[in-house]
Amino acid sequence: MLFPIEKKLVIAVSSSALFDLSESHSVYANKGNKAYKQFQEDNLNKVLGKGVAFPFIKRCLSLNNRFSKELPVEVVLLSRNSATSGKRVFRSISHYGLDISRAAFMEGRSPYEYIPAFNASLFLTANQEDVQQAIDAGFPAGLVLPSKIVNDDACDELRIAFDFDGVIADDESETVFKEGDLPEFHQYEAAKAHIPHKPGPLADLFRKLATLQDLEEQERERNPVYSPVIRTAIVTARSAPAHERVITTLESWGVSANQTFFLGGMSKERILSKLRPHMFFDDQRSHLTSEAGDIPMVHIPFGIANDQKTVKKQS
Numbered sequence: 001m002l003f004p005i006e007k008k009l010v011i012a013v014s015s016s017a018l019f020d021l022s023e024s025h026s027v028y029a030n031k032g033n034k035a036y037k038q039f040q041e042d043n044l045n046k047v048l049g050k051g052v053a054f055p056f057i058k059r060c061l062s063l064n065n066r067f068s069k070e071l072p073v074e075v076v077l078l079s080r081n082s083a084t085s086g087k088r089v090f091r092s093i094s095h096y097g098l099d100i101s102r103a104a105f106m107e108g109r110s111p112y113e114y115i116p117a118f119n120a121s122l123f124l125t126a127n128q129e130d131v132q133q134a135i136d137a138g139f140p141a142g143l144v145l146p147s148k149i150v151n152d153d154a155c156d157e158l159r160i161a162f163d164f165d166g167v168i169a170d171d172e173s174e175t176v177f178k179e180g181d182l183p184e185f186h187q188y189e190a191a192k193a194h195i196p197h198k199p200g201p202l203a204d205l206f207r208k209l210a211t212l213q214d215l216e217e218q219e220r221e222r223n224p225v226y227s228p229v230i231r232t233a234i235v236t237a238r239s240a241p242a243h244e245r246v247i248t249t250l251e252s253w254g255v256s257a258n259q260t261f262f263l264g265g266m267s268k269e270r271i272l273s274k275l276r277p278h279m280f281f282d283d284q285r286s287h288l289t290s291e292a293g294d295i296p297m298v299h300i301p302f303g304i305a306n307d308q309k310t311v312k313k314q315s
Contacts, residue, residue, distance in 0.1 A: 014125035020049035142298035166283030169197035171303030239264030
């Protein structure tokens with residue numbers, strides 16, 4: 001049965017996240033909009049290179065090949081381009097065989113207001129202003145940071161990693177930590193271990209992924225040789241006794257992660273370099289670095305952690 005749009009995992013993506021638009025942006029920045037439009041027209045049939053979010057988007061869409069009756073995933077293009085300039089983007093989409101048919105072209109304006117109209121659980125873009133406006137409006141959005149493009153097409157897995165506080169959950173605990181210290185934070189979390197957190201900006205994304213994992217489990221029951229491909233992970237700087245509230249929150253939502261790492265302040269890169277996620281989401285930029293520069297990372301500028309340039313962190 002075909003999934004209605006309300007039940008689908010809908011991901012909105014900008015052309016700047018999906019493709020490498022560095023050359024096009026240089027033309028726009030140095031020569032203006034008119035020259036930019038002419039450049040795109042002159043290069044209409046020149047395929048754009050893959051952007052940071054390309055492997056992630058491709059793998060998400062590939063889930064429809066496994067569930068052709070339900071088609072549970074949809075990707076929508078939300079772009080500041082004009083429809084005319086967007087012709088090159090759609091030709092590149094067609095070249096790579098991406099099943100993307102819906103789009104909004106805003107002729108220079110931010111498309112963030114249309115995130116809920118498309119029922120998107122995530123909006124990925126390389127435009128920092130668009131992300132901040134979306135987050136401020138209560139919409140799920142993330143800034144795709146520059147990184148190397150890694151295509152590990154030999155493996156079918158879709159690995160997605162999340163920070164917890166300020167990403168899956170709200171920033172209640174981060175506020176306590178920022179205003180106090182680590183012992184006070186642990187005391188607070190231990191006392192509230194039985195009380196679930198309120199949802200954070202990517203809670204709905206996490207829930208929709210859980211729905212897809214339920215589909216995979218149903219398929220495995222019908223077909224014992226079926227191998228699930230979606231793998232979710234939580235990588236958090238929390239440690240015991242603050243770990244229990246994370247588990248309480250997920251249990252109250254009826255979801256769980258395949259892997260959960262409570263690092264107690266240890267560098268997240270030590271885990272991410274082994275986990276190799278196709279996307280990692282965190283609300284603090286200081287956690288979004290890797291020595292090799294080949295882990296796709298997304299900044300979620302949400303809550304207390306982003307109120308100042310330098311704050312303490314316990315997520």
